[in-house]
Amino acid sequence: xxxxxxxxxxxxxxxxxxxxxxxxxxxxxxxxxxxxxxxxxxxxxxxxxxxxxxxxxxxxxxxxxxxxxxxxxxxxxxxxxxxxxxxxxxxxxxxxxxxxxxxxxxxxxxxxxxxxxxxxxxxxxxxxxxxxxxxxxxxxxxxxxxxxxxxxxxxxxxxxxxxxxxxxxxxxxxxxxxxxxxxxxxxxxxxxxxxxxxxxxxxxxxxxxxxxxxxxxxxxxxxxxxxxxxxxxxxxxxxxxxxxxxxxxxxxxxxxxxxxxxxxxxxxxxxxxxxxxxxxxxxxxxxxxxxxxxxxxxxxxxxxxx
Ligand SMILES: C[S@@+](CC[C@H](N)C(=O)[O-])C[C@H]1O[C@@H](n2cnc3c(N)ncnc32)[C@H](O)[C@@H]1O
Numbered sequence: 001x002x003x004x005x006x007x008x009x010x011x012x013x014x015x016x017x018x019x020x021x022x023x024x025x026x027x028x029x030x031x032x033x034x035x036x037x038x039x040x041x042x043x044x045x046x047x048x049x050x051x052x053x054x055x056x057x058x059x060x061x062x063x064x065x066x067x068x069x070x071x072x073x074x075x076x077x078x079x080x081x082x083x084x085x086x087x088x089x090x091x092x093x094x095x096x097x098x099x100x101x102x103x104x105x106x107x108x109x110x111x112x113x114x115x116x117x118x119x120x121x122x123x124x125x126x127x128x129x130x131x132x133x134x135x136x137x138x139x140x141x142x143x144x145x146x147x148x149x150x151x152x153x154x155x156x157x158x159x160x161x162x163x164x165x166x167x168x169x170x171x172x173x174x175x176x177x178x179x180x181x182x183x184x185x186x187x188x189x190x191x192x193x194x195x196x197x198x199x200x201x202x203x204x205x206x207x208x209x210x211x212x213x214x215x216x217x218x219x220x221x222x223x224x225x226x227x228x229x230x231x232x233x234x235x236x237x238x239x240x241x242x243x244x245x246x247x248x249x250x251x252x253x254x255x256x257x258x259x260x261x262x263x264x265x266x267x268x269x270x271x272x273x274x275x276x277x278x279x280x281x282x283x284x285x286x287x288x289x290x291x292x293x294x295x296x297x298x299x300x301x302x303x304x305x306x
Contacts (some may be wrong), residue, residue, distance in 0.1 A: 009198060009262040010035065014207075018199050029151055029207060030103065030126070030281065036259050037104040042082040043110055044145055047254040051238035051294055059173050059238055059296050060085045063144055066171045066300060069093050073139040076101065076163065078127050078156075079146030083111030085121075098106060099133070101125050128155040138163045144171040146198040149256075155207040155220050157225035161303075168303050170226075175213045176295030181237045184295055186276055194269040195257045207256055215297060222301055230302040237293050241279070244290030248274035 014032030024032075037043075045060075052058050057065075064085060067075060074094040077086050080100030089096055098120040102108050108122050115122070123132055127143075127150055141160050150156050160170050164177035178185045192203045211217040215233050222231050240247060248270050252258040261269060277290035 009265075010039070010260045012036075015199060015202075015260055018201055018205060021110070021201065023205065024148050026151055029149075032207070033149060036256060037081075038106050040253075040259065041104075041106040042110050043253050044081055045084040047240075047250050048145065050240040050250060051292070052240070053236050053238050059236075060088055060144060062236060062296075062298060063142060063171060063173045064088050064092070066169070066298075067096070067140055067142070071095075074137060075099070075140045075142065076133065076138045078141055078143040078160070079103075079149075080122070081107045081118035081144075081146070082304060083114050083122070085142060086111065086118075086120050087114055090115065090120060099123065099138075100132065100263055101127065101133075102265050103127070128152065128159065128161045133163045135162050136165050139165055139168055139171045141168070143170075145173055147172050147174050147208075148212045149208040150212075151207075151209045153212065154225065157222070161226060166301055166303060168227060170299075170301040170303075171298040174218065174297050174299060176235045176237070176297040177215060178295060180235050180295035181239075181293040183276065184293060185293065187273065188255070190251060190273055190276060191255050191258050191269060194261055194265050198262065198265065199260060202257055202260065218297070218299065222299065226301050226303060228304060229275060230304070232300045232302075234298045234300075236296050236298065239291060239293040241289060241291045244272065244274040244278045244280075244288040247277050251277065251294075254294070 010299045011283050012032040012035045013028040014024045014077045017028050048059050066090060074097040077100045080086055080102050083100060086100050087097055089098060100111060100120060100122045105124055106251055113121055141164060195202045211221045219231060219233060252270060252273060274290055278288050280289040
């Protein structure tokens with residue numbers, strides 16, 4: 001049996017491969033993601049809901065803005081997790097025809113509780129093989145903070161293309177350029193420096209397809225997969241403030257890498273992170289305020305297939 005998240009830190013086939021200097025395959029990636037989401041179900045929405053842009057929108061709301069409000073559109077939330085985006089859309093317009101897909105049963109169970117009696121269709125499936133969804137049956141595919149994790153990515157883009165109508169849209173929220181948000185690179189480097197003490201090549205090898213993380217490589221990949229589409233990428237920054245130690249906990253929760261740390265080194269990392277994020281000079285930890293900012297990109301792909 002697998003030994004997960006004990007005093008030794010989180011263990012998966014993916015981390016075992018890295019520890020043995022092997023390149024993890026897609027089976028190892030799925031095992032790793034499922035292990036984390038089983039242990040920490042709903043963790044993404046904690047951080048993503050708190051972080052807001054200058055006008056007060058969190059990243060779910062920023063993405064949901066691109067779904068028109070006045071039609072009974074067919075919308076698919078790909079890798080919907082615990083369902084926060086579907087809930088925003090359902091509360092806004094009960095006429096939308098909503099579906100959510102995710103490969104993690106624990107996340108879907110949480111989504112089911114939140115969307116009880118909503119009629120939203122929740123499906124357990126991998127994004128690479130959407131067998132229960134018909135060709136040309138969806139007007140908008142959404143994907144919030146999950147494209148970055150998918151490898152192989154090309155079958156996912158092919159499935160999105162297959163299920164979308166000829167004038168459909170694909171809208172995704174992915175990592176923005178690190179330089180767009182103050183201190184973000186320092187936060188990233190600090191967390192990875194702790195992780196690399198335990199797994200030296202974590203970072204050199206990371207989850208998913210690295211092309212999703214850069215605006216230019218993302219644009220090239222999308223142009224290849226959707227040659228006739230109009231592609232637009234916008235950058236935004238979302239932030240949160242609060243007691244520095246709490247902000248550090250929530251910010252670290254957003255980095256998959258932080259989940260592999262042993263409890264002792266995680267504690268040390270959080271203390272260092274709260275110092276890095278501090279924006280006030282109070283002497284006690286409980287009084288010190290902190291701020292975390294995160295760069296995000298919103299990808300909009302508009303098909304126009306004749
Ligand atoms: C960071 S969470 C985001 C969840 C949700 N979209 C949100 O933002 O709250 C990533 C989600 O992607 C799902 N996921 C990752 N790779 C997947 C794949 N290949 N097929 C289906 N779901 C996948 C995970 O199970 C997890 O629920």
